[in-house]
Amino acid sequence: MSPAILFVLAFGLGLVGWLAGRSRAWAFRKAAPGGRINSLPDFHAWYVGLWVAVPTVLFALLWGAISPALVLQHVLADPAAAALPAFGFEREAIMGEARAVATGAAQAVFNSEAQGLVEPYRVAITRYETIGLIVTLIVAFAGGAFAFLRLRPDFTARTRVERSVMALLLLASLVAILTTIGIVASLVFETVRFFGMVSPLDFLLGAHWAPDPMSTGAPEGSSFGAIPLFWGTIYIGAIIAMAVSIPLGLMSAVYLTQYADASVRKVMKPLLEILAGVPTVVYGYFAALTVAPAVRDVAQAIGIANASTESALAAGLVMGVMIIPFVSSMADDSIAAVPQAMRDGSLAMGATRAETIRKVLIPAALPGIVAGIMLAVSRAIGETMIVVMAAGASANLTANPFASMTTVTFQIVAMLTGEGSFDHPATLSAFALGMVLFLVTLTLNFIALRVVKRYREAYE
Amino acid sequence: MNAPVPAAEAANSSAAPVFPDPVSPSKISARGVSVYYGQKRAIDDVSIEIPKNYVTAFIGPSGCGKSTFLRSLNRMNDTIPGARVEGEILLDGMDIYRSAMDVVQLRARVGMVFQKPNPFPKSIYENIAYGPRIHGIAASKGELDGIVEQSLQRAGLWDEVKDRLGDSGTALSGGQQQRLCIARAIAVDPEVILMDEPCSALDPIATARIEELIDELRGRYAIVIVTHSMQQAARVSQRTAFFHLGKIVEYGTTSDIFTTPREERTKDYITGRYG
Ligand SMILES: Nc1ncnc2c1ncn2[C@@H]1O[C@H](COP(=O)(O)OP(=O)(O)OP(=O)(O)O)[C@@H](O)[C@H]1O
Ligand SMILES: [Mg+2]
Numbered sequence: 001m002s003p004a005i006l007f008v009l010a011f012g013l014g015l016v017g018w019l020a021g022r023s024r025a026w027a028f029r030k031a032a033p034g035g036r037i038n039s040l041p042d043f044h045a046w047y048v049g050l051w052v053a054v055p056t057v058l059f060a061l062l063w064g065a066i067s068p069a070l071v072l073q074h075v076l077a078d079p080a081a082a083a084l085p086a087f088g089f090e091r092e093a094i095m096g097e098a099r100a101v102a103t104g105a106a107q108a109v110f111n112s113e114a115q116g117l118v119e120p121y122r123v124a125i126t127r128y129e130t131i132g133l134i135v136t137l138i139v140a141f142a143g144g145a146f147a148f149l150r151l152r153p154d155f156t157a158r159t160r161v162e163r164s165v166m167a168l169l170l171l172a173s174l175v176a177i178l179t180t181i182g183i184v185a186s187l188v189f190e191t192v193r194f195f196g197m198v199s200p201l202d203f204l205l206g207a208h209w210a211p212d213p214m215s216t217g218a219p220e221g222s223s224f225g226a227i228p229l230f231w232g233t234i235y236i237g238a239i240i241a242m243a244v245s246i247p248l249g250l251m252s253a254v255y256l257t258q259y260a261d262a263s264v265r266k267v268m269k270p271l272l273e274i275l276a277g278v279p280t281v282v283y284g285y286f287a288a289l290t291v292a293p294a295v296r297d298v299a300q301a302i303g304i305a306n307a308s309t310e311s312a313l314a315a316g317l318v319m320g321v322m323i324i325p326f327v328s329s330m331a332d333d334s335i336a337a338v339p340q341a342m343r344d345g346s347l348a349m350g351a352t353r354a355e356t357i358r359k360v361l362i363p364a365a366l367p368g369i370v371a372g373i374m375l376a377v378s379r380a381i382g383e384t385m386i387v388v389m390a391a392g393a394s395a396n397l398t399a400n401p402f403a404s405m406t407t408v409t410f411q412i413v414a415m416l417t418g419e420g421s422f423d424h425p426a427t428l429s430a431f432a433l434g435m436v437l438f439l440v441t442l443t444l445n446f447i448a449l450r451v452v453k454r455y456r457e458a459y460e
Numbered sequence: 461m462n463a464p465v466p467a468a469e470a471a472n473s474s475a476a477p478v479f480p481d482p483v484s485p486s487k488i489s490a491r492g493v494s495v496y497y498g499q500k501r502a503i504d505d506v507s508i509e510i511p512k513n514y515v516t517a518f519i520g521p522s523g524c525g526k527s528t529f530l531r532s533l534n535r536m537n538d539t540i541p542g543a544r545v546e547g548e549i550l551l552d553g554m555d556i557y558r559s560a561m562d563v564v565q566l567r568a569r570v571g572m573v574f575q576k577p578n579p580f581p582k583s584i585y586e587n588i589a590y591g592p593r594i595h596g597i598a599a600s601k602g603e604l605d606g607i608v609e610q611s612l613q614r615a616g617l618w619d620e621v622k623d624r625l626g627d628s629g630t631a632l633s634g635g636q637q638q639r640l641c642i643a644r645a646i647a648v649d650p651e652v653i654l655m656d657e658p659c660s661a662l663d664p665i666a667t668a669r670i671e672e673l674i675d676e677l678r679g680r681y682a683i684v685i686v687t688h689s690m691q692q693a694a695r696v697s698q699r700t701a702f703f704h705l706g707k708i709v710e711y712g713t714t715s716d717i718f719t720t721p722r723e724e725r726t727k728d729y730i731t732g733r734y735g
Contacts, residue, residue, distance in 0.1 A: 261541075262541075339578070341574060341576055341578035342578055342580060342581075343539075344536065344539070344574060344578070345574065345578040345579075345580065345641070345644075346580070346590070347536065347539055347567070348534065348536055348567055348571065348572035348574075348645075349567065349568075349571070349590060349591040349594060349644065349645070349648065350563075350564045350565070350566075350567035350568040350591065350594060350595060350648065351564075351590075351594050352564060355594055359590070359594075360580050363580075363581065363582065364580070364581045
């Protein structure tokens with residue numbers, strides 16, 4: 001009997017509690033003058049049901065966590081356990097085998113030492129399962145009885161149920177937040193370890209990036225200069241990609257909000273948003289197989305002999321296309337949010353549509369547009385697949401768009417999947433890079449959200 | 461729906477609408493104008509002569525088509541999808557809906573002030589300079605400065621804002637914003653100014669200022685004002701047209717309309733017995 005069965009039991013008993021609470025409340029309701037009680041019968045039902053199920057589930061979780069330890073303790077107390085090797089792999093293997101046989105997962109033992117432990121295991125497991133089941137039932141009945149006896153015609157079941165719903169929602173949101181905090185904490189921890197081996201100054205200001213994951217001995221700070229990665233990231237994600245996505249995104253937003261018929265808009269807007277749903281690895285193929293060779297051919301045609309197949313330009317162009325929907329949908333929203341009165345005012349002055357867009361709508365929508373661009377940049381610099389597939393691995397510090405370049409995200413992948421051991425500075429550098437990326441995108445998102453908020457307030 | 465009106469009905473309906481003015485020549489003449497939103501007819505065969513140098517008030521219950529008709533006078537209805545105008549609207553004798561008519565020029569000549577003040581989110585100076593820039597009216601920065609000052613002065617706002625022309629137009633009070641919008645409209649030196657309930661978002665003091673302003677401005681421009689306030693119509697206008705269900709029921713001098721209305725419906729409306 002595993003914790004899973006305890007869960008099923010909890011829900012089954014919860015259902016029983018639910019039905020019991022409900023029928024009691026209906027009885028109140030029938031008896032009450034005017035047929036009205038404080039809360040609807042369903043709230044009474046939920047109140048009892050929750051009081052049965054929640055403590056039971058909590059107990060099941062707790063029991064799932066501690067019962068293996070209790071079983072182990074029991075087994076080790078057995079005289080047969082004295083013969084076990086003290087530590088290590090062998091001991092684990094023997095105990096695992098004994099447990100497998102005891103629970104019926106395996107037929108016979110391979111190690112003879114395990115045979116003696118099968119029986120103690122079987123006894124311990126049975127004992128703690130029985131205890132678990134009994135306590136579960138007690139908890140369920142105690143919770144249910146407590147709740148059931150509290151029901152009265154004037155009992156405020158509704159308020160209490162609402163409150164527990166709120167607690168549930170709070171819990172759900174905490175999961176996401178706590179996970180984020182956990183991720184950041186581990187990032188910080190590894191980053192600190194990295195900076196213990198390589199000086200932050202070398203890392204942030206050095207212009208030479210060539211970590212050797214196989215090197216031994218003290219790490220050489222001079223090979224951990226991340227400037228070429230930062231430059232590659234900015235050049236691809238914030239310069240080339242933006243040069244594509246800002247004009248195209250803005251123009252499509254203007255077209256969709258100001259010129260397109262309702263019917264055209266209805267088709268075009270979702271189509272554009274589908275772009276945002278294409279998996280980035282698909283863009284990666286497109287960049288590597290179609291755009292990159294084309295870019296190389298163009299480069300060779302204009303006389304750049306040593307143009308490589310991997311280029312910043314190819315990655316940047318495709319990334320730019322990928323983030324068009326981010327720019328355009330934010331721009332679309334903020335242009336559409338400019339009050340009609342503003343547009344009418346301009347048109348009534350004799351301005352043409354284009355003048356109205358250029359001189360009134362876009363300036364008025366600018367904060368929202370800028371925020372959209374910032375979100376798009378933060379998305380672009382965090383993008384990995386396209387650069388992995390099309391930008392290359394060489395850390396070049398150059399402004400030549402046809403050159404192969406590498407980015408922070410690419411190097412994170414390269415370092416983590418490399419040959420180096422986990423505590424090698426080359427591997428740890430991935431965390432420092434991730435930290436930088438995290439801080440930059442966090443800042444961009446934060447500013448963008450602030451800008452959007454301010455701007456929303458401006459138009460109520 | 462431009463079918464000729466049957467004789468009997470024509471005789472009946474022509475009694476009120478056309479109001480040739482003996483003193484002031486017509487600036488705008490509307491003849492048999494109907495306005496549709498899709499299939500729906502919001503204005504039904506309206507004819508009216510709007511004189512120069514007077515304030516003409518449009519009054520009538522909500523939804524009777526005052527705004528619709530007003531917006532058709534500078535073709536602002538063109539911006540509404542599905543809106544359609546039939547009939548003739550002449551500005552100085554030329555049809556504004558003829559194909560050769562340039563809407564940009566038309567709106568420079570027929571300005572508009574809206575119900576809710578709608579300054580652009582730009583500086584006070586830029587708000588006024590907007591129109592002159594678009595129409596290329598000022599040849600130099602000095603000239604533009606002159607236009608801005610003169611417009612603000614005519615709108616009675618200059619003294620209040622002359623030290624802060626760089627501040628945002630949206631930072632002014634509601635009444636100041638509305639005068640800014642009037643200044644903006646007169647900066648392109650229009651011939652007609654259309655105002656759609658220009659005071660409905662303002663308090664009585666700001667309203668009084670705008671009314672004064674309208675009175676001062678009428679020497680230079682033909683002004684058409686839509687209002688829900690009988691007192692306001694009586695105070696600022698010399699001509700009043702009473703709209704009902706998309707038609708003009710009665711049109712005449714303001715004093716006639718308010719003292720000796722010919723139609724029962726007009727009388728009911730101005731005495732507040734309507735509906
Ligand atoms: N954009 C539009 N699309 C469709 N119908 C419209 C539109 N604007 C106005 N209408 C309709 O046309 C009719 C006249 O409206 P209009 O706004 O001209 O009335 P109004 O006299 O100005 O009313 P109010 O005094 O409330 O401002 C109304 O029935 C209205 O519903
Ligand atoms: Mg109106």
